Each structure stands twice: as C-alpha cells, then as structure tokens.
Amino acid sequence: MISLQEFIKRSPSPWHAVQTAIAVLKEHGFAHVRESEPFVSDRPIVYSRDRTQFIAYIPGTTTSAGFSSVQSHTDSPALRILQNGELKSNGSMFTVPCEPYSGPVLSRWLDRPLQLAGQISYYLNGKLGFKLVHVDKFGFIPSLAPHMLRGTDQKDWVPENGDFVVCTTGDYKDKMSISEFAKKIGEIPAEAVVTAVNLEISAFECTQFGNILQCPRLDNLASVYASIHGLVSQMKVQTPHTRMICGFNNEEVGSQTRAGAEGPFLINWWRRVSGLSEKEFSSSLARSFAASADGGHANHPIKGAGSCNDPVPVLGGGMIIKYGQKQNYAFTDHCVSVAKAICLSNNIKFQNWIGRSYKMGGGTIGNIVAAGSDMNVVDCGIPMLGMHSCVETCDLQDVEAFNNYCAGILMDSCKVLAQAHEEMME
Numbered sequence: 001m002i003s004l005q006e007f008i009k010r011s012p013s014p015w016h017a018v019q020t021a022i023a024v025l026k027e028h029g030f031a032h033v034r035e036s037e038p039f040v041s042d043r044p045i046v047y048s049r050d051r052t053q054f055i056a057y058i059p060g061t062t063t064s065a066g067f068s069s070v071q072s073h074t075d076s077p078a079l080r081i082l083q084n085g086e087l088k089s090n091g092s093m094f095t096v097p098c099e100p101y102s103g104p105v106l107s108r109w110l111d112r113p114l115q116l117a118g119q120i121s122y123y124l125n126g127k128l129g130f131k132l133v134h135v136d137k138f139g140f141i142p143s144l145a146p147h148m149l150r151g152t153d154q155k156d157w158v159p160e161n162g163d164f165v166v167c168t169t170g171d172y173k174d175k176m177s178i179s180e181f182a183k184k185i186g187e188i189p190a191e192a193v194v195t196a197v198n199l200e201i202s203a204f205e206c207t208q209f210g211n212i213l214q215c216p217r218l219d220n221l222a223s224v225y226a227s228i229h230g231l232v233s234q235m236k237v238q239t240p241h242t243r244m245i246c247g248f249n250n251e252e253v254g255s256q257t258r259a260g261a262e263g264p265f266l267i268n269w270w271r272r273v274s275g276l277s278e279k280e281f282s283s284s285l286a287r288s289f290a291a292s293a294d295g296g297h298a299n300h301p302i303k304g305a306g307s308c309n310d311p312v313p314v315l316g317g318g319m320i321i322k323y324g325q326k327q328n329y330a331f332t333d334h335c336v337s338v339a340k341a342i343c344l345s346n347n348i349k350f351q352n353w354i355g356r357s358y359k360m361g362g363g364t365i366g367n368i369v370a371a372g373s374d375m376n377v378v379d380c381g382i383p384m385l386g387m388h389s390c391v392e393t394c395d396l397q398d399v400e401a402f403n404n405y406c407a408g409i410l411m412d413s414c415k416v417l418a419q420a421h422e423e424m425m426e
C-alpha cells in the first residue's frame with residue numbers, strides 16, 4: 001500500500017482522488033465495474049459516480065448479516081477557476097479568475113506556489129470527452145503590501161467577492177476566454193466546445209517534521225486513505241457481513257448532491273448488492289454499522305479548540321471519537337461504545353472529542369447518513385491543526401492508529417453491534 005503522502009500527491013483534486021483510490025484498489029485485486037452494470041456479490045468491487053465519489057466492497061458470505069463501513073469525503077476547500085470569464089495580461093503574467101469552493105482559510109492561499117488540477121468536459125466530433133488535468137507549479141496569488149492598506153482598518157488583505165485571481169505565466173493571450181484557456185491546459189483540439197470546467201487551485205508541498213506531517217487535503221484524504229488501508233488489509237479474510245468503504249463528494253458544501261451523502265446512493269447500493277426482500281432488507285440495515293471518518297480539531301498551542309470541552313485532543317495522542325450533546329456528530333451510547341470497544345480490543349490509542357453544546361462547531365456526514373439511511377453511525381477521525389488551510393497538520397502516529405481502527409471497524413463492528421443490541425434487547 002502506498003504511503004499517505006504519496007496518496008495525497010496523486011490526488012490534487014476530488015477527480016484525481018477517486019482515480020487514485022480506484023487505481024490502488026485495483027492493484028489489490030478489486031474489479032472496477034460501472035454503476036450501470038449488474039453488481040456482483042462474489043468478489044471485491046469498486047465503482048464510482050460522477051468521477052468524484054466511489055464505493056468499494058468485499059461481499060460477505062451472508063447478505064442478511066448486513067455490512068460494516070467506513071465513510072469519508074473526497075472534496076476539500078480550495079479555489080476553483082470560474083466557468084466563464086477571461087484571462088487578463090499584467091506585464092509578464094496573466095490573471096485567471098477564480099472563486100472559493102467551500103470555506104478555505106483564504107489568507108493561506110497567498111504568496112505560495114499553487115497547483116491546478118481537475119476535469120475539463122468537452123464536445124468534439126459528435127462525442128463528449130472528459131479530461132483530467134494536473135499542472136504542478138501553476139501560479140500564485142500575490143498579497144498586498146501593508147503600505148497599500150494605510151488609511152483602512154485592515155491589517156492584512158484577504159481577497160473577497162470579485163478579488164480572486166491566480167497569476168500564471170505561459171503561452172496565453174489577453175482576454176482569452178476560460179474555454180480557450182481550458183483547451184490549452186487540457187491539450188484539447190481547438191475545434192472542440194468546452195462544456196464544463198472544474199479546475200482547483202491548491203498547495204502541493206508536503207513536509208515532515210519527525211512524526212508531524214504538514215500536507216494539503218488531510219481533511220479528508222487522510223480518512224479516504226485510512227478506509228482503503230483498512231479494507232485492503234483484509235482481502236484474504238472472509239466474513240458473513242459485507243465490508244464497504246465510501247468516499248462521498250460535496251461534504252464541504254452541504255452533501256445535498258447526487259454524489260453527496262444526503263442522496264439515496266448508499267441505500268440503493270445495498271439494495272442492489274444484497275438482493276434482499278424489503279422485510280429482510282430493513283433488518284439487515286439494523287445489523288449494519290458505519291464509521292463516519294473525518295478530521296477533528298486538535299489542541300492549538302495558544303487557542304485550544306473553542307468548540308471542544310477539555311481535555312482537547314492533542315496531536316500524537318491517538319485517533320479521536322467525536323460526540324456531544326449538540327448532536328452535530330452522530331452520537332448514540334451504543335455506537336460510541338462499539339467504536340471504543342474496537343479500540344480497546346485492538347490496542348488502538350484514542351481520544352474523546354466532546355463538543356461544547358453552547359458553541360458552534362463543525363459537522364460531518366455522520367448524522368446525514370444516520371438520519372437518511374437508518375444506520376448505526378459513529379463519528380471519528382484524526383486530530384489536526386489548521387483545518388481548511390492550504391496545508392493542514394497531523395501526526396503520523398494518529399494516522400497509523402486510524403488505519404488500524406478502520407480495519408477493526410470493517411472486521412468487527414457488526415459483531416460488536418450484535419452483542420450491544422442483544423444487551424439492549426433491540
């Protein structure tokens with residue numbers, strides 16, 4: 001299995017992340033099928049939707065036993081090139097208009113080398129085409145010197161509204177349309193008509209200090225990686241229940257899309273794979289378990305973590321299990337207990353991330369999946385600093401703990417859940 005750093009390097013956009021996930025799973029023996037084909041239940045399968053979401057599963061021997069799962073998301077906050085608009089020349093540079101996707105820490109995108117990656121869709125000779133592109137060292141966004149902010153109440157300039165442009169150099173022209181630019185970047189024939197442009201601007205540097213890793217997209221590619229790691233580590237073992245991992249798209253903008261966690265995708269997948277009657281289907285869901293895997297805030301050396309009760313999890317202290325009375329994370333006594341039982345029986349170091357009920361915090365796909373699919377769900381992940389920044393910071397020891405935890409969830413959560421339900425008479 002490739003390292004987390006390599007996985008992130010090969011995943012500069014959600015489109016690339018899904019492509020990398022499929023490639024790694026295929027290397028480990030998964031067959032890639034199309035969603036429109038019949039789903040088989042006799043071998044490990046991976047398939048994708050909209051090229052930005054994927055499901056991979058190892059079928060169990062008894063479909064009525066339900067499924068265990070680790071569910072994460074493939075998208076991260078970034079800047080994206082506008083679908084229309086035009087380039088402008090500025091001396092030896094060209095500016096390309098862009099806009100934020102979700103909530104990036106915008107000041108961190110300034111004055112640093114940025115890459116461009118994503119997908120360009122086009123129509124050529126009566127056919128549609130889809131091209132993944134990745135340009136390393138594409139450009140930069142200059143900040144404003146403090147001299148230019150005198151007389152305003154701003155200390156540092158942060159782009160807003162129509163301010164977003166990325167500067168680049170190359171064989172472009174003043175007033176070149178985004179479609180022309182996309183054709184040039186994607187090496188798409190001039191006679192093609194560009195039908196959609198989805199290109200992200202993000203950082204690419206990965207730095208390691210001992211066990212501390214600073215890298216783009218740790219939220220949430222660290223979870224996507226851990227879920228794949230957990231699944232491929234169990235290829236040779238058979239279980240009665242099916243083991244599944246899923247990377248949804250659009251978590252960062254609310255999940256209400258076809259490839260997002262709020263749609264019927266998950267239930268439809270299980271209906272098709274299990275082939276169970278309506279009656280058996282519902283009881284199999286009651287036996288199924290989902291770990292919603294996403295990053296959580298670690299203790300900042302000066303500021304702590306506003307929305308988390310003390311003690312706030314620290315880097316290197318172990319993976320985290322997230323819950324609290326606010327219910328912004330999926331929280332039931334028995335699901336949190338199943339997660340902790342798996343940590344305890346596998347010697348996995350974990351920390352509790354307990355949200356303050358009176359403080360606004362983040363959210364995940366956890367409750368979206370729990371409320372929308374009837375499943376038993378727990379929220380978990382790795383602690384990180386600088387979440388939504390251009391590069392985020394984590395500890396590789398926590399990543400390793402989380403890799404092992406994902407393997408434990410996939411292998412044992414249905415069994416531990418059954419014991420809990422027995423005790424609860426449910």
Ligand SMILES: [Zn+2]
Binds near residue numbers: 294
């Ligand atoms: Zn996230």
